[in-house]
Amino acid sequence: MNTDARYDVAIIGGGLAGLALSIQCARAGFRTIVYEREHYPFHKVCGEYISLESWNFLQDLGVPLSDMQLPVINRLMVTAPNGNSLESRLPLGGFGISRYTLDHLLAQLAVQEGVTLLENTKVTNVVYRNNTFIIFTNNGETEAIVAAGAYGKRANLDVKWKRHFTQVKPNKLNHHVGVKYHIRFPHPAELIALHNFENGYCGISRIEDNKCCLCYLTTAGNLRKSKNDIATMENTILRKNPWLDKIFSGMECLYKEPLTISRISFNKKTQVENHVLMIGDTAGMITPLCGNGMSMALHSSKLAFEEIRSFLSAAINRFEMELQYTQQWEKHFGRRMQTGRMIQYFFGSPVLSDFLVRSVKPFPRLVSYLIGQTHGKPF
Numbered sequence: 001m002n003t004d005a006r007y008d009v010a011i012i013g014g015g016l017a018g019l020a021l022s023i024q025c026a027r028a029g030f031r032t033i034v035y036e037r038e039h040y041p042f043h044k045v046c047g048e049y050i051s052l053e054s055w056n057f058l059q060d061l062g063v064p065l066s067d068m069q070l071p072v073i074n075r076l077m078v079t080a081p082n083g084n085s086l087e088s089r090l091p092l093g094g095f096g097i098s099r100y101t102l103d104h105l106l107a108q109l110a111v112q113e114g115v116t117l118l119e120n121t122k123v124t125n126v127v128y129r130n131n132t133f134i135i136f137t138n139n140g141e142t143e144a145i146v147a148a149g150a151y152g153k154r155a156n157l158d159v160k161w162k163r164h165f166t167q168v169k170p171n172k173l174n175h176h177v178g179v180k181y182h183i184r185f186p187h188p189a190e191l192i193a194l195h196n197f198e199n200g201y202c203g204i205s206r207i208e209d210n211k212c213c214l215c216y217l218t219t220a221g222n223l224r225k226s227k228n229d230i231a232t233m234e235n236t237i238l239r240k241n242p243w244l245d246k247i248f249s250g251m252e253c254l255y256k257e258p259l260t261i262s263r264i265s266f267n268k269k270t271q272v273e274n275h276v277l278m279i280g281d282t283a284g285m286i287t288p289l290c291g292n293g294m295s296m297a298l299h300s301s302k303l304a305f306e307e308i309r310s311f312l313s314a315a316i317n318r319f320e321m322e323l324q325y326t327q328q329w330e331k332h333f334g335r336r337m338q339t340g341r342m343i344q345y346f347f348g349s350p351v352l353s354d355f356l357v358r359s360v361k362p363f364p365r366l367v368s369y370l371i372g373q374t375h376g377k378p379f
Helices: 016-027 052-061 099-112 156-160 220-225 230-236 242-250 293-312 318-344 350-360 364-373
Strands: 006-012 032-035 049-051 072-079 085-096 116-118 123-129 132-137 140-149 176-184 191-197 200-206 212-219 259-264 276-278
Touching: 006 016, 006 132, 006 293, 016 032, 016 052, 016 099, 016 293, 049 052, 049 293, 052 085, 052 293, 072 350, 085 350, 085 364, 099 116, 123 156, 140 293, 176 220, 191 242, 212 220, 220 230, 276 293, 276 318, 293 318, 318 364, 350 364
Parallel strands: 006 032, 006 140, 032 116, 072 191, 140 276
Antiparallel strands: 049 085, 072 085, 123 132, 132 140, 176 212, 176 259, 191 200, 200 212
């Protein structure tokens, strides 16, 4: 790596938020670099459902969604561990696409726009000094005027900076495990289903090529109780829900092994740390049951870009950029985050999830209202 290189914008992490931000910055004429520790294309633990609020934004970035024959999802099913269920129309709806496909497309678009994309590169430290960032990696170092953190749910930088959520003792919001499969299963294309089980819930929906994404969240305690064996946990805990038993009995797994991620936290995070603008899950992670994490990641990239553009154009100073981005993030996402945390308390409990299903089932408008509280408008 050229250690003398100086960029306008350095982005740590090449997921949805990081790549979307890089494309916007490059199109505005800013020298932009993205660091990604993996090599495209690759799979990620993710529910892979995107609210339609992101459709136009993704198409504007250059993703040819209209030509991809993706499943459009407009119905929701929720089940309790005992099998009780409710179904509802999704007010806005969404579509399914894998991160393997979407991230790779965005990475190609970024390179076409002139972004310097460094794959297989791990950022080890970021230092802010004299109004400039020095980005240290396993391949050298680079300077940049603006830095954005888009590295996902948790990384070594969070620990190094002692971000508050890394210091909190294990609780209901911060000690989770995520597991994901791509499967073949005759699941309706227009339906996303959330199946509760003891201390967790499992989502299933269609993605491209008639595949399904099956992704579930559970507690680290559930895994320990199963002797840290995922198959044992699925057989003894998840499959007590008859809907999940049917899926696990009939599905064809397309991975040799499931993808996993641990130490997932839904505790509040700061949107700026050491002058680095945080976007996507790095800024705050909404509970997966809301189905809005991917759209929030994309939207946060747009909010960050608008402030970065103003700063690099000398319309505002750095303090104003950081303050205004934080305010905009809270304005658009704060209520969604709170609602998601509240609803999650009902999920994963056999008693509470059954109570929720039976209580709201007669009131479809209430279901639509709760869904609306965790989603936004097209941006």
